[in-house]
Each structure stands twice: as C-alpha cells, then as structure tokens.
Amino acid sequence: MSHRITMADVAREAEVSVMTVSRVVNGKDGISITTRQRVQEIIDRLGYRPSTLARSLVTDRTGTVGLVVIDNSNPYFSEVARGVEHVAYAEGYNVFLCNTEEDPQRELRILQSLSDKHVDGVILCSSRLDDADLHSALAAHSHAVLVNRPSGTTEIGEMLLDDAYGGYLATKHLIASGHRAIGYLAGPTQSFSGAQRGTGYRQALTEAGIPLRPEWEQACLPVVENGTEKTLELLSDHPELSALFCYNDLVAVGALKACQQLGRRIPDELAIIGFDDIPLSALVNPSLTTCWSPKYELGSQAMELLLARINGCTDDCTNVIFQPELVIRESAP
Amino acid sequence: MSHRITMADVAREAEVSVMTVSRVVNGKDGISITTRQRVQEIIDRLGYRPSTLARSLVTDRTGTVGLVVIDNSNPYFSEVARGVEHVAYAEGYNVFLCNTEEDPQRELRILQSLSDKHVDGVILCSSRLDDADLHSALAAHSHAVLVNRPSGTTEIGEMLLDDAYGGYLATKHLIASGHRAIGYLAGPTQSFSGAQRGTGYRQALTEAGIPLRPEWEQACLPVVENGTEKTLELLSDHPELSALFCYNDLVAVGALKACQQLGRRIPDELAIIGFDDIPLSALVNPSLTTCWSPKYELGSQAMELLLARINGCTDDCTNVIFQPELVIRESAP
DNA sequence: CTGTTAGCGCTTTCAC
DNA sequence: GTGAAAGCGCTAACAG
Numbered sequence: 001m002s003h004r005i006t007m008a009d010v011a012r013e014a015e016v017s018v019m020t021v022s023r024v025v026n027g028k029d030g031i032s033i034t035t036r037q038r039v040q041e042i043i044d045r046l047g048y049r050p051s052t053l054a055r056s057l058v059t060d061r062t063g064t065v066g067l068v069v070i071d072n073s074n075p076y077f078s079e080v081a082r083g084v085e086h087v088a089y090a091e092g093y094n095v096f097l098c099n100t101e102e103d104p105q106r107e108l109r110i111l112q113s114l115s116d117k118h119v120d121g122v123i124l125c126s127s128r129l130d131d132a133d134l135h136s137a138l139a140a141h142s143h144a145v146l147v148n149r150p151s152g153t154t155e156i157g158e159m160l161l162d163d164a165y166g167g168y169l170a171t172k173h174l175i176a177s178g179h180r181a182i183g184y185l186a187g188p189t190q191s192f193s194g195a196q197r198g199t200g201y202r203q204a205l206t207e208a209g210i211p212l213r214p215e216w217e218q219a220c221l222p223v224v225e226n227g228t229e230k231t232l233e234l235l236s237d238h239p240e241l242s243a244l245f246c247y248n249d250l251v252a253v254g255a256l257k258a259c260q261q262l263g264r265r266i267p268d269e270l271a272i273i274g275f276d277d278i279p280l281s282a283l284v285n286p287s288l289t290t291c292w293s294p295k296y297e298l299g300s301q302a303m304e305l306l307l308a309r310i311n312g313c314t315d316d317c318t319n320v321i322f323q324p325e326l327v328i329r330e331s332a333p
Numbered sequence: 334m335s336h337r338i339t340m341a342d343v344a345r346e347a348e349v350s351v352m353t354v355s356r357v358v359n360g361k362d363g364i365s366i367t368t369r370q371r372v373q374e375i376i377d378r379l380g381y382r383p384s385t386l387a388r389s390l391v392t393d394r395t396g397t398v399g400l401v402v403i404d405n406s407n408p409y410f411s412e413v414a415r416g417v418e419h420v421a422y423a424e425g426y427n428v429f430l431c432n433t434e435e436d437p438q439r440e441l442r443i444l445q446s447l448s449d450k451h452v453d454g455v456i457l458c459s460s461r462l463d464d465a466d467l468h469s470a471l472a473a474h475s476h477a478v479l480v481n482r483p484s485g486t487t488e489i490g491e492m493l494l495d496d497a498y499g500g501y502l503a504t505k506h507l508i509a510s511g512h513r514a515i516g517y518l519a520g521p522t523q524s525f526s527g528a529q530r531g532t533g534y535r536q537a538l539t540e541a542g543i544p545l546r547p548e549w550e551q552a553c554l555p556v557v558e559n560g561t562e563k564t565l566e567l568l569s570d571h572p573e574l575s576a577l578f579c580y581n582d583l584v585a586v587g588a589l590k591a592c593q594q595l596g597r598r599i600p601d602e603l604a605i606i607g608f609d610d611i612p613l614s615a616l617v618n619p620s621l622t623t624c625w626s627p628k629y630e631l632g633s634q635a636m637e638l639l640l641a642r643i644n645g646c647t648d649d650c651t652n653v654i655f656q657p658e659l660v661i662r663e664s665a666p
Numbered sequence: 667c668t669g670t671t672a673g674c675g676c677t678t679t680c681a682c
Numbered sequence: 683g684t685g686a687a688a689g690c691g692c693t694a695a696c697a698g
Contacts, residue, residue: 006691017669022693030667052449054691057386057674078411085432094450097430099418116385117427253616283586285618339675350685365683387675391690
C-alpha cells in the first residue's frame with residue numbers, strides 16, 4: 001500500500017480547490033458542468049475514493065450499525081442476521097455482527113465497543129440484560145431497535161413477535177388432541193420470549209380447565225444438548241406427561257433425541273411442539289410441529305426501522321408486532 | 334445525545350494539556366504518578382471514551398475487519414463466522430459481516446465498501462471471484478486472508494482444508510463398501526473446494542480401476558432444494574448409480590429427500606456421503622456419513638492469521654492446511 | 667460558480 | 683514531566 005489518494009491530490013491535479021472536489025464527490029450543485037466533468041474524470045483516472053473516516057469525523061455519521069445476537073451459529077439468529085444484512089447492504093450500510101454468548105457482561109462490553117466505534121445505531125436481538133443495564137448501555141447510542149423484547153419507551157424501536165399467542169396456539173393444539181399433561185421447556189430464565197410463551201401456555205391450560213402444575217415447567221438453554229438433558233429429567237420426574245411444548249426448535253430436537261434414547265415413540269407416547277420453524281424442524285424425523293416466526297422479516301424490518309429512526313423519523317416509523325403461525329407436522333399432528 | 338465528552342473536556346477539568354490526557358488514555362509513560370491518577374479520576378468521573386474515529390484518522394488503524402461469506406444463514410458459514418468473531422472480540426476488534434449471495438458483482442462491491450471503511454483487513458471465505466478480479470479487489474486492502482482457496486502469493490494469507498483428500502476419503506469409503514457406480518454432486522462451478530473434492534473423487538476411482546464417467550458428475554447449488562432437484566435428475570438419467578458423493582451436507586440432505594420421494598432406500602439402494610459435518614447431518618434420518626471440516630477453527634485461525642499479519646508478522650505467520658476426517662454414520666456405513 | 671477559513675478529536679513531533 | 687504546534691482528510695459556513 002503506497003499512498004492513498006486524497007481529495008488534495010485530486011484538487012491539485014484538477015487545479016481546483018478541495019472544496020470543489022468535495023462538491024463533485026457529494027453530488028452537490030452549484031458547480032459548472034464543465035468543472036464537474038473535469039474533476040470527475042480525474043477522480044476516475046486516479047481511482048480516488050473518499051475516506052469515510054474523515055467524513056464521519058465531521059458529519060458524525062459512520063454508515064455502520066451494530067447487530068447484537070446471542071449466537072450467530074444458532075439458525076434462528078443467523079436468519080435474522082441475513083435479513084438485517086440484506087437491507088443494510090441495499091442502503092450502503094455495513095453491519096458489525098456481535099455474539100453475546102448468553103453473557104450479560106459480554107453484552108455490555110459489546111455495546112460499549114460499538115458505541116466507541118460510533119455506529120449510527122444498534123439492533124439488539126434477544127437481549128439478556130436487565131432493564132437498568134439495558135437502558136444505561138443504550139444511552140450511549142443515538143438509535144436502537146430491540147428485537148424480541150419491548151423497550152418501554154418510544155426512544156427505542158421494537159420489533160416483536162406475539163410470543164404469548166404462539167404459546168397459546170401451540171398449547172391449544174395439544175389440548176385439542178386430547179392432551180392434559182403438558183410440560184413446558186421454558187428456555188433461559190432471562191428470556192423475555194420464553195416468559196411470554198409461558199404465559200400463553202398457562203392461559204390455554206386455564207381456559208381448558210386444566211390446573212397449572214409449576215413442576216411441569218422447566219428452564220433450559222436454547223440448544224439441542226440441553227433440550228435432551230432437561231427432557232430426560234422432566235420425563236423421569238413426571239412420566240405422566242403426554243406432551244411437551246418447547247422454547248424453540250433446537251430444544252424440541254433435543255427432546256426428540258431424548259425420546260429416542262428412552263424408546264418413547266413420537267407422537268404417540270409423547271407429542272412435541274417447538275418454536276421458530278427453523279429449516280431443521282422440517283428435516284428431522286419425525287418432523288417437528290412448531291410455531292413459525294418471521295425470522296428474516298424480523299431482521300429486515302428491524303433494520304428498516306433503525307434506518308428510519310437514523311434518518312430522523314419520529315412518529316410514523318412504527319414498531320411492528322408479528323403474529324406466529326402454527327405449522328403442523330409429525331411430532332404433534 | 335447532548336454532547337460527547339472529548340479529550341479537551343477532560344484536559345480543561347484536570348487543568349492539563351490535551352497531550353497529557355492522551356498519554357494517560359494510552360498508558361504511555363513519562364507522566365508523574367500523581368498527574369496520571371488525577372487525570373484518570375476525571376476520565377472516570379466524566380465517563381470519557383476516546384473517539385476511535387479521530388484516532389483512526391491519524392493512526393490509520395480502525396480495529397475492524399471484514400468477513401465476507403456467501404450466506405451467513407448457511408450453517409457452515411455461520412460457524413466459521415462464530416470462530417472469527419470469537420477471536421476478534423478477544424482482541425478488541427469488531428467484524429463487519431457481509432453476504433455475497435453467490436454474486437461476484439456484489440462481492441466486488443462489498444470489498445470496495447469495506448476498503449472505504451478502512452478495515453484493517455479482510456477474510457474472504459469461499460470467494461467466487463476469478464483470479465484477476467480477486468487480486469485487483471484485494472489490492473485496495475492492506476491485509477487479507479483467504480479461506481477455502483489458495484491465494485498464489487505470500488502477500489495474502491490462506492486457511493485451507495485438504496479438499497482433494499476429503500473427496501478421496503469419501504469415495505474410497507464407498508468403493509470399499511463395494512460401490513462402483515458413484516455419482517458426484519459437485520457444487521457451484523466456481524467453487525474451488527468443489528473442484529478439489531472432484532479431483533479426490535476421480536483419483537479414488539482411478540486407483541480402484543473404475544473408469545471415469547463425466548456424466549455422473551453434476552454441478553449444483555449448495556442448498557437443500559437444489560440437492561433434491563439435481564439428485565432426481567441424476568438418478569433419472571443414471572438409475573445405475575448406487576452411491577452419491579455430495580458437495581456438502583445441505584446437498585446431501587437434499588439427496589436424502591429425493592430418495593424419500595422416489596422410495597429409494599438409504600443406504601441399501603443408494604449410499605450418500607456429504608461434506609462439512611454440520612450439526613444437521615447428525616440429526617436427519619438416516620444420519621449422514623460425511624467429511625468433517627474444522628469450521629470454527631477455520632474461522633478462528635483465519636482471524637489469528639489476519640491479526641498476525643496486521644501486526645506486522647511476515648514469515649512465521651504461516652498458512653494452515655487442515656485435514657478432513659471421515660465421519661461414518663447411517664447413510665453410508 | 668468557486669475558494670477561504672475553521673474545525674471534527676485525536677496523535678506525532680519537537681520544544682521546554 | 684509536560685505542553686504547543688501541526689496535521690490526519692474531510693465538510694460547514696461564509697466570502698467573493
């Protein structure tokens with residue numbers, strides 16, 4: 001790398017001032033067509049590219065945003081990320097992808113580092129911070145959108161799924177099939193969606209006149225392995241369970257494996273419902289009944305909303321609540 | 334956002350020069366212990382954070398890197414990305430994640446935008462650019478590491494898997510099981526790994542004295558759906574095939590589905606081997622025999638190598654070639 | 667239409 | 683030990 005071409009280089013070559021070059025670069029008017037052409041020619045010939053760094057220092061805009069997720073190798077998040085990246089690319093933005101790995105301290109440090117990098121905004125997906133930490137960390141950011149969690153303030157955008165309704169739908173489906181002993185593998189304790197889905201689950205039971213049994217609910221990590229472990233525990237403690245509603249599809253696949261180990265047949269000896277409808281759920285055997293979630297849209301819309309806010313939109317840049325849909329497959333027909 | 338605290342603010346409050354604050358912030362010596370403490374106290378009290386933007390403008394270092402992949406929602410790439418992000422985080426770097434979506438033009442534009450953002454380096458995973466475009470696009474970057482593709486120059490780092498050996502291993506395994514009519518679903522035509530795996534496939538056949546049949550090789554997109562389609566085509570044209578080596582696990586799962594449609598039993602009526610060993614391959618039914626690839630390590634090591642190069646390492650910052658390993662499961666026991 | 671001046675927030679160099 | 687001056691590459695505000 002010898003020397004990066006600067007505006008001064010172009011200006012010298014074109015025998016104009018730096019300001020004139022700046023005007024051409026930014027397509028501002030108030031420039032004679034001939035100068036513009038001459039400068040543009042030189043820009044092209046020299047292969048000049050403006051330094052976004054220098055520009056950012058004065059405009060206070062970087063053309064970057066941060067996307068904070070739990071774990072990009074989880075198919076759910078990688079699909080959300082794809083949605084974000086897709087609209088970011090279309091708008092000329094670049095996105096910093098950061099994994100919190102379920103660690104609130106790490107999440108805090110990430111938010112800090114993104115602020116240090118002067119991102120124009122952040123998208124926080126499934127944050128595991130408590131309200132106080134969340135709001136203080138977000139105070140350093142001019143714009144933010146929360147996915148899968150309400151913000152409690154109009155300062156922060158939100159992109160939500162009606163998780164409670166999803167839990168309700170799933171549980172009702174199980175009840176309609178005659179199940180009354182239905183367990184819930186509830187996901188991480190700090191997960192807002194996990195709590196909401198639990199609300200829907202309980203509402204469906206109550207509506208059906210089935211008494212709630214707290215011991216049928218069990219927290220778990222949102223990964224296959226822990227799904228298997230917790231299912232084994234739950235079924236060992238409560239063999240009477242005839243159905244299981246799972247926090248997400250990964251956990252549900254874990255439950256599937258547990259049943260295989262136990263020789264318990266699905267759906268006859270245990271019906272299982274997952275959540276998210278990741279591609280995997282259609283590919284396992286038996287295939288998974290699940291609640292569809294608009295993963296890609298959650299991401300793309302979150303980015304749209306963030307952009308709207310960055311560009312000064314206030315009222316009509318509305319938050320969105322998506323509705324889940326039950327996808328019926330073999331594990332709970 | 335009212336007003337971001339700057340060094341000048343701290344300097345004023347501490348009644349020292351900006352330079353002194355800078356020294357404290359950067360831990361440089363040549364400062365009395367008392368001044369250092371006093372300044373540090375004020376930094377903490379004011380919550381001052383240095384502007385990486387301003388710093389970058391003078392140091393020419395941004396603490397950011399670009400990661401370019403085909404599609405982050407492909408489990409292979411999302412795992413590579415996790416590896417990259419993990420070591421980046423540990424070293425205080427942030428990573429821009431970009432999807433090319435198999436589009437060379439888009440890949441070119443992405444590389445351009447990353448250069449505009451002054452990233453300290455880029456990691457290009459499974460680039461689909463031809464050599465000329467690749468090298469001209471990389472000329473704008475001070476440091477680069479290629480994953481899954483040789484660079485042909487010591488200027489650019491490389492992180493490789495011995496793909497030919499993987500193809501050889503897989504094919505040999507099938508031959509050892511008595512197969513002689515073995516097809517190859519070869520992946521995208523511009524894929525370097527696809528070509529290499531093909532080389533290994535052919536070598537194994539030749540060694541076994543089995544004549545090569547080009548019509549048994551078929552390009553395909555590296556996704557489930559196209560795997561299904563191309564398998565249906567291939568089996569319809571060549572029903573004599575008794576085994577199939579697939580570019581990656583997604584294609585192999587696609588082949589699995591094709592067989593289900595056809596009522597062709599696996600592995601008895603068609604043996605299938607995939608590549609990469611993504612989590613999915615152990616979860617489908619029948620489970621997939623495949624070539625394991627060190628996805629996370631490919632990412633983490635690529636980032637380590639890039640950092641070494643950024644930090645001025647020249648000779649002993651060596652490229653790495655990983656060895657694949659055959660993972661035998663049900664689809665080709 | 668075009669140029670000049672100032673300054674974004676920091677580090678580098680050199681002086682004291 | 684500490685500070686003053688200059689400048690990284692650009693844009694905003696005002697002149698002319």
